[in-house]
Amino acid sequence: MSEPTASHPAEERVQKFMAEFEAQWRIAAPAFEDRNPDEPRRAFDLWRDLMVETTREHFTDDTGVNLAGSFSRPSVYGPDVEKFVRSEQVDDVFYVLTQTTLPLKSFHEYMLREQAGQWRIAAIADHYGDPTEPFEDPEHMRKRVAECGPDAPFDEMPEAQAQLDERRMFTDRVVTRPRDGETDEARVSRIGTLRTGSGVLSVLDFGYDNDDARPLARTVSPGTYVVERVTAFGRNAAVRVLFSDRDPVAWHPASIPGSGHVIGVDAGCVCIVDYPAYASVSRRAKAAAFDRFIAAESPTAIEISLGAEEVGIAVDSGYGDGSYPVYWGVDAEGMIVQLVVDFMMLVDQDDDGVLTTL
Structure with missing residues (x-):
C-alpha cells in the first residue's frame, strides 16, 4: 500500500x-x-x-x-x-x-x-465509485423520476408471452418440468413487505455495482405492500408485489421508459425497490446489504432496508443469471393490482416459441 x-x-x-x-x-x-x-x-x-x-x-x-x-x-x-x-x-x-x-x-x-x-x-x-457517496447522481435520478407517472401507457404484451398465466403461477399445485419430467410442488408464501415512499419502483440486479438502475415507467401509490414468492424444485420461480386484494384480469409489460420489460441479471439476485431510495443509498450500504443476501439461506428472499423508511425485497432469481420479464397485473377497472417478476422456471415453450405457464 x-x-x-x-x-x-x-x-x-x-x-x-x-x-x-x-x-x-x-x-x-x-x-x-x-x-x-x-x-x-x-x-x-x-x-x-x-x-x-x-x-x-x-x-x-x-x-x-x-x-x-x-x-x-x-x-x-x-x-x-x-x-x-x-x-x-x-x-x-x-x-x-x-x-x-x-x-x-x-x-x-x-x-x-x-x-x-x-x-x-x-x-x-x-x-466503481466512492463507496460513501450516493449510489446514483441525485440530478440524474430526478430526471429519470420525471419520466415516470401513474398514467404512463402500457405496452402491448409480446405475442410469445401473451399466453403466460401469472395467476396460475401463484397457485399451489403440482408441476412437472418438461425438460426432464421431474415433478415437484409449487408453493406460494409471503416473504415480506415492500415499502415505497415515492411510488416509483425499480426492478434490478441487486448484485451489480453500477449507477444504471432504471425506474419502471408506471408508478403506484406510495405505501406498504405484501410480497410473495412461489418456489419449486428448491428455487424461487417467481416473485410478486400485491397492491390490492383484487384479482388481475389482464397483464402488461412493466416497461422502463424508452426501454423494455426484461431485466438482465448477472449476479443471480433480483431486487424490487423504491427507485429514489435505492439511488440515494451509499455503495457501502448496498454492499453490506448484498453480503447479508449472500449469507442468507437459499432460496433467498430477504427485506433490504433503504434509508429511514423504504424497504425493498431481494430474491434469488430462479436458476441464476439470465433475463427475466416483469409484468403489471391489472383488474377489471384497469387499476394495477400486482407486479410480477417471472423467473421462467415453470413455463413451457412450443415449436413456435409461444410460452405457457405449467
Whole structure:
C-alpha cells in the first residue's frame, strides 16, 4: 500500500494481506502459465491451497470472501496494483479504501472487525465509485423520476408471452418440468413487505455495482405492500408485489421508459425497490446489504432496508443469471393490482416459441 504509512493495526493488516496475496500469486502464476494437460487441475489446486493459508492468516472466521474462486492476471490485490486512499472507523468496523491501478480503475474497500483481539478482514467490496457517496447522481435520478407517472401507457404484451398465466403461477399445485419430467410442488408464501415512499419502483440486479438502475415507467401509490414468492424444485420461480386484494384480469409489460420489460441479471439476485431510495443509498450500504443476501439461506428472499423508511425485497432469481420479464397485473377497472417478476422456471415453450405457464 502506498503512502501514508499504516498507523492503525487494521491498516497494517491490509498491508500484510496485500503483500502476502501478491507473493502467493507469484508462486501460483508459473503453474497457470505452464499447465500440464495431463494434470489440468494442478494449478487450481495449488492456488486453492495457497488461498486457504492466506484466508486463515488474515480473515475473520465467518468471512464470505472466497479468494480461491478465480485466478486472474495481473494480481487482483497487492501493493503493485493498489494505492491507499483513506481509512476510517465506524462503530466497531474499520474501513480501508484503496484504488486499483489497473486499466479499469475501481476501488477496493476492506471491512475489518476485531476477532480475538486482532483486526481481521471480514469482507472486501469492489466499487466503481466512492463507496460513501450516493449510489446514483441525485440530478440524474430526478430526471429519470420525471419520466415516470401513474398514467404512463402500457405496452402491448409480446405475442410469445401473451399466453403466460401469472395467476396460475401463484397457485399451489403440482408441476412437472418438461425438460426432464421431474415433478415437484409449487408453493406460494409471503416473504415480506415492500415499502415505497415515492411510488416509483425499480426492478434490478441487486448484485451489480453500477449507477444504471432504471425506474419502471408506471408508478403506484406510495405505501406498504405484501410480497410473495412461489418456489419449486428448491428455487424461487417467481416473485410478486400485491397492491390490492383484487384479482388481475389482464397483464402488461412493466416497461422502463424508452426501454423494455426484461431485466438482465448477472449476479443471480433480483431486487424490487423504491427507485429514489435505492439511488440515494451509499455503495457501502448496498454492499453490506448484498453480503447479508449472500449469507442468507437459499432460496433467498430477504427485506433490504433503504434509508429511514423504504424497504425493498431481494430474491434469488430462479436458476441464476439470465433475463427475466416483469409484468403489471391489472383488474377489471384497469387499476394495477400486482407486479410480477417471472423467473421462467415453470413455463413451457412450443415449436413456435409461444410460452405457457405449467
